[in-house]
Amino acid sequence: MKAHVLLLRPRGRKTDSRVFALEQLGLSYVAATVRAAGLTAEIVDGALEPDRYDALLGKMNDGDYELIGYPIYPETVRRVQRDVARLRARGVRAHVTVGNHLATLHDRTVMVDFPDFDSAVRGEGESTLPELARCLVTKGDLAQIAGLTYRQGGEIRRNPARPNIQDLDVIPFPARDTLPLVLKAGNVPLLYTSRGCNARCDFCSVHNYFNASPSGAWRGRSPGNVVDEMESIARTYGVHEFAFADEQFLGHGRTGRERALGIAEEITRRGLDFRWFMDTRATSVTQDVFTRLRDGGLRVVFMGLESGYDPALKQMRKGLTVDRSIQAIDILKNLEITPSAGFIMFRPDTTLEELWCNLEFLDEVGCVELTALATAMRVYSGTALESRLRSEGRLRGAYYDYQWSFQDVKVESCYATVMESADTLSAMYNAFAGFRRKGLVSYAECMKLQRAMNRGPLAVMRDLVEAVSKDGGASEAVRAETRTAFKECCEDFLRLIRFVQACSAGRTVAAGSPMMSPTYLC
Template identity: 25%
Template sequence: MKILLFSCPDATHPLFPRFSKNPQLGLCMLAAAVKDLAEVKVADLSLRREDVRAGIREAMAAVQPDLVGISAMTFQYETAKKIGAFVRSLTPGLPLVLGGYHASLAYEDIARDPGQPFDFISRGEGEVVFRELVLALAREGDPKSIPGLSARDGSSFRHNPSRPVEPLAALPLPDRGARLWQGYHIFEKPFDHIESSRGCTMPCTFCSITRHYGRNYRTYGIPRILEDVRAAYAAGGRELFFVDDNITLDVKRFEAICDALLGLGLPDLKFTTQGSVAGFYDRPELIRKMARAGFNLVFLGIENMSPRNLAYYKKGEIAQKTEWVLRELHAHDLMVMGGFILGSPTDTREDILHQFEFMRKWSIDSFLIQILTPYPGTPLTEGLERDGYIVNRDLRRYSGFFATVRTDTLSSYELDFIKWKHQPYYRDPKWFFTAPAAKLYPWQLVATEFRRRALEYFTEKFWTLLGGEKLAFRKYMAGHLNANCFFGEKIAPEWPDLSPAPAGDPRRVPNEKPACPAG
């Protein structure tokens, strides 16, 4: 049997493709899980964004598969359907499997979607489910009884019982050799992904991890982690990203990993990870060990600096702790990408501007500023749905970059406009003197990025002079929205609600002033 696994080309943020090409570790894990049963290739369409249809043709011709799998997040689902339909146009009748977070959390909606082409939906952790599916198809058995699998049954789907997660020790190393194409990088440095754990036990209301895995935390042994690091290094990776859901959940273990990485003796190998404020706070020894081990960037889940919003997100009292963590990370030349979430139900214009001021004050190296998104399965989605805050159900906009909710005082249009106009995208000059990124990145990269941003700045000024801020804003939103369109379609920016909750609406904050006009 020959198997071809596609990942979707859609980027979470429109800026990401220009400075990085991120590998898809999950599909390499699937390839490893069935390596003894089939010939498997991974076709990462993020490496063929310029012409996705040509990339699909290239992969299909190279592999001539008997089975095709597609992995997608929520905002990639529409693209996944188009990939599946295009594959079917090339090879009619070819079995198609959909997997990933969206498949796991919205499988019932997918099964009811008359436009989807899939025969199977793999739910939850995929390695064992996919292996059992391949075994069943190879032996002409009945895949409809496999736990964790939804299978087409005539015009509907049969949803088998869920499968409990497996111990990670049972999983093989990812098969990076299955990649059909190469070219992963971050800021021109060869880039790869590794993992040391899966899952999280924190109660954050905006996150779907606990619905995907359950509230648990499973780890690989340190010898296995080091073996994977060596394998990624041998494959060419020189910057490795630990994709753990929350590596700081067990600080002592993380410190032991840092000690082990230092012992590898690979000075040209650097590491990136994501972590929580609570995990780093008041742990200077961890931060020192990270710096010595070669970590140079942390994606830090700051989320918000409003105590009210932090309580809504169930993040705990971390606002003051965030400042300590930022100081310590920067003191050890660890760059910070700050993750922020705007647009909670009670957010006002002033609340959002306060977040932007905090970003400027602390010279955070880079930002991932998202607007609260009602992903399937998150604890807060039910409340947003019940109380009428969800205003846009076009899943193509569910990347966090586009507003799909309103607040008590701001429409989705106003949320998008305020973020566009006021986010600290064009750096305060002091950033070049205080942020580690300005001195750690090669000056050529900083200069290139500066030129790009200057061009974008003057382009926006041109449209502003031509037709005002609203025209410039719409051009900006349309450009970024259509950056994830690959099959000839064009999407117009739209905001179904162009006014905040009316006076007297129970969702409106008492005594709140009317929403400020956008701009």
């Protein structure tokens, strides 16, 4: 036997690369708890090592592993099914279990629709999966494992839920098997310092996932425990930048704020030169708290702003207004903390008025990722949005591949047109993100450079919306003009990036070059 447990993530598509060149922390945590239980575990991440993953599937034999575990997402579950079917065809009879939101919120249906899966781990897996592995090794009774839905004798059985872990400090630090690959790809270590989110955004399944098990409210690790892990990673891998992947780093209320400040203060108290990034809600951003977080190393803040149109924010139950989003961004800019934002340009209910408001908002704030122009809302299982669209007859497809229809055909035409340039917009933003990571220019110059990047594509998008508003749709000529215009914006910005990088490196640029004047900083 090569190991008791094999933990896998399937290959990613090319378009997934920016997201998936990171650790899958769920697998890392489970590997750590399996090893702490005295069993062996191996991680093979197909998104980071596609060749190794393919080779493993092609040569695995029955008996190499007792248990194979996969996290499943709407966009990956069919890939996982195909890969498991390949193993079954090779005679591999190892128990295959799946986990994550889809397995938790649709456990029975997943088991019916994907018959090669033997079980589904519901909720947090750090206790359930080691128990499952031990049970398989000792030929025990699966009925005794809380939080497990499993197949037995042609039936699907569902054990009682397992409560969420309340003291997160007792969980071993995640196994960092794949971190060297992440660092090689130019990314940073991820940490979970808390779990859960008490917000109720109508399109998000996070609170449903945690509340599917008892005690699902937000919970945070202690500041000392968090900084201990950061120090351990720094000693082992020589890194000083970290990304906190919490759904809501600041938690909710005074307790959450004090814990977040405690982490920053602990970093300072230990004299550590760490820089870190985190996610939060715009409503949590205040001058006093974020001044102290910045002093403790905070450098980048991601916020789910989602829209520049108040009626849309209300419908999404964001508990946020456009003015509050702008206030949060201004606070971060004043503190020279880089703001980053999630944004949903296209929703099922988007109107042309909303598109105009979104474009004005993006132009005003100047710091939302350019890829927002080609971002459409995803419908996740178990959400209020799913229920509403289903009741309105606007949802089709399976729970792992929902498709929805626009209310406004003109908006749909805008969406179809801009999606033809999604890769172009992504290439432009990725070039900027890579440049920003190099730290070659000041904070103010970097923010102005991002605004320069956004200016052209926003103008192209305005022209598209205006044309569709007049004509009722985008003609083939308009679509071709839009594709060309986005491409030209991308090429212009890439030339600008090369120019700024050359100047920063002390190189000279030929006299008369159209890029000689630093007008992008105006």
